[in-house]
Amino acid sequence: MSMLHTRRTLLTVICEASIEARVLADARRLGAHGSTASDARGWGQHGERDGGWPMSGNVRIDILCEAAVADTIAGHLQEHYFRSYAMICYLSEVSVLRSEKF
Amino acid sequence: MSMLHTRRTLLTVICEASIEARVLADARRLGAHGSTASDARGWGQHGERDGGWPMSGNVRIDILCEAAVADTIAGHLQEHYFRSYAMICYLSEVSVLRSEKF
Amino acid sequence: MSMLHTRRTLLTVICEASIEARVLADARRLGAHGSTASDARGWGQHGERDGGWPMSGNVRIDILCEAAVADTIAGHLQEHYFRSYAMICYLSEVSVLRSEKF
Amino acid sequence: MPFEPVILFFLLGLLAGVMRSDLKIPAVLYESLSIFLLLAIGLKGGVELARQSLSALVLPVLVVVGVGALIPLIAFPVLQRLGRLSRADAASVAAHYGSVSVVTFAVAGAYLSGVGQAFEGYMVVFLVLLEFPALMIGVWLARRGANAGGQGKVLHEVFAGKSIVLLLGGLVIGWLAGADGLKPLDRVFFDLFKGLLAIFLLEMGLVAASRLGDLRRAGAFLIGFAVAMPLFAGALGALTATLLGLSVGGAALLATLYASASYIAAPAAMRIAVPEANPALSIGASLGVTFPFNLVVGIPTYYWLANQFQGVI
Amino acid sequence: MPFEPVILFFLLGLLAGVMRSDLKIPAVLYESLSIFLLLAIGLKGGVELARQSLSALVLPVLVVVGVGALIPLIAFPVLQRLGRLSRADAASVAAHYGSVSVVTFAVAGAYLSGVGQAFEGYMVVFLVLLEFPALMIGVWLARRGANAGGQGKVLHEVFAGKSIVLLLGGLVIGWLAGADGLKPLDRVFFDLFKGLLAIFLLEMGLVAASRLGDLRRAGAFLIGFAVAMPLFAGALGALTATLLGLSVGGAALLATLYASASYIAAPAAMRIAVPEANPALSIGASLGVTFPFNLVVGIPTYYWLANQFQGVI
Amino acid sequence: MPFEPVILFFLLGLLAGVMRSDLKIPAVLYESLSIFLLLAIGLKGGVELARQSLSALVLPVLVVVGVGALIPLIAFPVLQRLGRLSRADAASVAAHYGSVSVVTFAVAGAYLSGVGQAFEGYMVVFLVLLEFPALMIGVWLARRGANAGGQGKVLHEVFAGKSIVLLLGGLVIGWLAGADGLKPLDRVFFDLFKGLLAIFLLEMGLVAASRLGDLRRAGAFLIGFAVAMPLFAGALGALTATLLGLSVGGAALLATLYASASYIAAPAAMRIAVPEANPALSIGASLGVTFPFNLVVGIPTYYWLANQFQGVI
Numbered sequence A, B, C: 001m002s003m004l005h006t007r008r009t010l011l012t013v014i015c016e017a018s019i020e021a022r023v024l025a026d027a028r029r030l031g032a033h034g035s036t037a038s039d040a041r042g043w044g045q046h047g048e049r050d051g052g053w054p055m056s057g058n059v060r061i062d063i064l065c066e067a068a069v070a071d072t073i074a075g076h077l078q079e080h081y082f083r084s085y086a087m088i089c090y091l092s093e094v095s096v097l098r099s100e101k102f
Numbered sequence D, E, F: 001m002p003f004e005p006v007i008l009f010f011l012l013g014l015l016a017g018v019m020r021s022d023l024k025i026p027a028v029l030y031e032s033l034s035i036f037l038l039l040a041i042g043l044k045g046g047v048e049l050a051r052q053s054l055s056a057l058v059l060p061v062l063v064v065v066g067v068g069a070l071i072p073l074i075a076f077p078v079l080q081r082l083g084r085l086s087r088a089d090a091a092s093v094a095a096h097y098g099s100v101s102v103v104t105f106a107v108a109g110a111y112l113s114g115v116g117q118a119f120e121g122y123m124v125v126f127l128v129l130l131e132f133p134a135l136m137i138g139v140w141l142a143r144r145g146a147n148a149g150g151q152g153k154v155l156h157e158v159f160a161g162k163s164i165v166l167l168l169g170g171l172v173i174g175w176l177a178g179a180d181g182l183k184p185l186d187r188v189f190f191d192l193f194k195g196l197l198a199i200f201l202l203e204m205g206l207v208a209a210s211r212l213g214d215l216r217r218a219g220a221f222l223i224g225f226a227v228a229m230p231l232f233a234g235a236l237g238a239l240t241a242t243l244l245g246l247s248v249g250g251a252a253l254l255a256t257l258y259a260s261a262s263y264i265a266a267p268a269a270m271r272i273a274v275p276e277a278n279p280a281l282s283i284g285a286s287l288g289v290t291f292p293f294n295l296v297v298g299i300p301t302y303y304w305l306a307n308q309f310q311g312v313i
């Protein structure tokens, strides 16, 4: 078994569901080659978002990519969404197998 | 774009859905400024929990906070829930943009 | 409070929902002591998988285990599923409290 | 005043929410019920439309939409000057009140059936057409002076938005298939309507309860606005309908449409097109105050108004 | 003995589960159906209650609740002494058997309708009132000697719990609106009841199958208890009802209520209030044994018992 | 040619998908509706079966299944030789077309009821029995030469798969309970059938729209195959049924069954048993072309064919 572990960055974005499509489009445009999303609920500065009706749902988006791409996307999100939308994002270091995918 | 990456701790708790509200309340009391939850299924020491009916559902809770707060919460969970409930928790290091939030 | 933090590996697999049961069975056989799954949607090399109907759903599987076990499982997945199925997987380092569980 | 049982479900939900019950209507049930209600309302309207000469509708449609467009234009300066809301917030709230609430419309229909009052079946055409001009106006109000843009996004957001697709789609299907063609579907789309509306209202009660906290942030002015605006718009609607020669039932329904504030299409569209507007204000007002107010007090009042106007004019 | 088709759906689910079929009823469908069933049962009871003098119910209610409270008090020492269960486990299992199963009640109602046996409409009042005393007693039994607390939590957990909110809410709405007011909702809440109950039972079969593994952990004593206890409690119920002068149908239903074990409210409440109790034991017994037993054997037996008692007393 | 309104819901969904509307039918609603449809079809078939002498069915069943097995065997070489598909892809597509589509069958039933054409109630037995031989043949075709295996997996995947469990389970319950026993469930399983089928078709339209992209990958040959194959198989079905002495309605339904391509059981089974087959090809063809083709053009054609054959033979 020849496994080449390569370091990549995992960018996790948690934001209101209403902007999921836009965040995904932005990420794609800025260099992401894939992403994964699932529904979530939560609370933070913008109060409780319990997902009980469409406007109060959150979404969790994971984007695995090169560090530079992750930085670009995170910067873009900070600039365009942080002020007006419920959103957090954070980065972590992970090892991947098929690094050419990301 | 001035991005100040700061290290924070991500505490992930996976536990039975019936105690979600209590874990969230505890985390808030112990210093968390936000959290995100979503439904999950799984298996472990307490057998399979497939989410097929309310009592067999799990929940995954992510809390992004300072290392000390994460330790406090994790310790509290260990003390109060580990014995009686299906639950695991783990901590990881992540970088955040707006560190003042967490 | 005596918390012994131990390093463990978190293996995250994102793949099409139709093989969830097989991946879980493989992981168990290869030494995992538990796992957590939840539904997801996403896009990647195999196009968009929006979860709108059963064949287009993804699942996210998290397996917390020793580094060697994680490597074994990841290698097995690479060998048996990567070619034919929509799937990614990555590993990260986390700290756990009750290390004997994993 | 007669009494509509489905409202009790809303009150039950409200109470459960306030009591912090663990009762939660799954989000998917909410979505499924709203798909059902929108389709069913569209189908019902389409069947009625098939009985109608379309050309006779042109004038009423133009008048109803034209007068309806006044609502956000009147609301905006009130909110901005009197209420001291920011331009974006004033525009967003104005868009909510200019648009319409499908569920309020449905409850009004149930109320009228309950009191045995007939109404024009094509009212649902107004419902569809009133949904979006206010949203366009809202975006225009928010952007005036600033560099425009966003209009296109809103247009697509609204026209391809699920509530228009389902309402309009149902309307067209009902119109094409006619009452006979749809008969095998009646057991679902007509017979189940009121019972499922009741369950939806239970959920709306829970949602409204969760929005009560927003009211504190909204402040006294906005709460007052959320009661006064529907009364004013309702009177405008009853008047317009009466002048157009609609029946008492039709007038009560148009009053309800004008008086109702959107909480499905408008919040979604405003969140995208006017992000700097605080959704807690508009949703707190429309869902926390106006929706319950219309259900309990508004609808019977508009019906009473429609009766008064009919006698006089 | 007559035969109730909805049980076949339970058996189908059980079989699918045992065969490890990939059939899964989505959790949301389970929740949606349980919301529907609870509301519908409450509404039906409320409509019947509106036909009733409330004061005539005071005595039966007191007796039914008082006798019902004996069930956990009798079960507890049996479980602790004979079964050698820990205090917490004995208390939790006792609470499950003292409380009631809404679905078993619904199947019994369907069974009685099937055989053409009328019953008192207000039986659902007993259903609501029997749900929680046993839970309070269970917590008290578990905590006795230890520092108390938890009672308050359980009280809120139960009273603000969704099953009570929906049952009681339905009851009050049905009572306020009456049969006439609810007529437009009948197409959903009454006509669909039995079909949706069948789908719910299919799901319960799958859930029960997934609990069969717990039975091994539960052991022979608990399995025996899960058959003997409902028979004893059922006889107690049939006797109590007959002495209170209820009809044969009412006696069969009260027997079923006493005999049934909760698996909605009780597991949730016990998990919070008596965390050291092992849920596999109580749920394995109530869902893996008693629920199927009652469906297939219990209900016809309680009906037969009710008939016997009626003849004698 | 007569016109079936439920198809309009499919077209609405297709249009919404193509317009990139934000309308999404929640996956759980899709699953819930498919559980309902499968159960309801099974129950209806079972009730009809109870009216039938089982022994009289033996010969038709053998013939229908035997002739049906020809479909994948004919499709495979066409796909491999003419279409130049890989062995795995050809086998997988052949399995999809050999198997059947429950929803196409349901729409054909609605169509026949709409035109007042009766048919044999036990057709649903064929539906159940035709679902899986093609899947077994598909796996065998893919594996021929290579080391076998996978057959066992497929067998379990199919027999314990939810569509067989629900269809067959419904069939047996309907057969055991009979029309009288099921009467209290009719309000759900029979009355709601067509309306819920309409909502399901709305969702299928959305899904089909999302598969249109696959068609580009599929290429012209496969698109042609997806139209020609159902016409050929439909003719085969109408012929077989007529020779077996079935009614015109029965012949139209068997033609529809043969002509329809599976997109519930087959994709799931092939994904597990023939992983190297590209699902975009088989699903693009069956869902993107054949399903809409059958709905709009196929079913009326098969009915017409059945009428022609009946006259001649």
Ligand SMILES: Nc1ncnc2c1ncn2[C@@H]1O[C@H](COP(=O)(O)O)[C@@H](O)[C@H]1O
Binding pocket: A014, A015, A040, A041, A042, A043, A044, A045, A046, A047, A048, A049, A058, A085, A086, A087, A088, B032, B033, B034, B035, B036, B037, B062, B063, B064, B065, B101, B102
């Ligand atoms: N400290 C945190 N840890 C985990 N999730 C958070 C945290 N803060 C916020 N979130 C998530 O991000 C969403 C938006 O955050 P906010 O903008 O702070 O309201 C919340 O609804 C939560 O789901």
Ligand SMILES: Nc1ncnc2c1ncn2[C@@H]1O[C@H](COP(=O)(O)O)[C@@H](O)[C@H]1O
Binding pocket: B014, B015, B040, B041, B042, B043, B044, B045, B046, B047, B048, B049, B058, B085, B086, B087, B088, C032, C033, C034, C035, C036, C037, C062, C063, C064, C065, C101, C102
């Ligand atoms: N090794 C593991 N990796 C990932 N998730 C786990 C693991 N062990 C347990 N879990 C999750 O935590 C829940 C409770 O664990 P346990 O208390 O071990 O039964 C399980 O149902 C899983 O969802």
Ligand SMILES: Nc1ncnc2c1ncn2[C@@H]1O[C@H](COP(=O)(O)O)[C@@H](O)[C@H]1O
Binding pocket: A032, A033, A034, A035, A036, A037, A062, A063, A064, A065, A101, A102, C014, C015, C040, C041, C042, C043, C044, C045, C046, C047, C048, C049, C058, C085, C086, C087, C088
């Ligand atoms: N770069 C990525 N970041 C996050 N998730 C991804 C990424 N690439 C693929 N995925 C997920 O993995 C699934 C299968 O990936 P693929 O095999 O590349 O189509 C996708 O549907 C996504 O859910």
Ligand code: NA
Binding pocket: D071, D096, D097, D098, D099, D100, D101, D233, D257, D258, D259, D260, D261, D262
């Ligand atoms: Na309005």
Ligand code: NA
Binding pocket: E071, E096, E097, E098, E099, E100, E101, E233, E257, E258, E259, E260, E261, E262
């Ligand atoms: Na009991």
Ligand code: NA
Binding pocket: F071, F096, F097, F098, F099, F100, F101, F233, F257, F258, F259, F260, F261, F262
């Ligand atoms: Na076929």
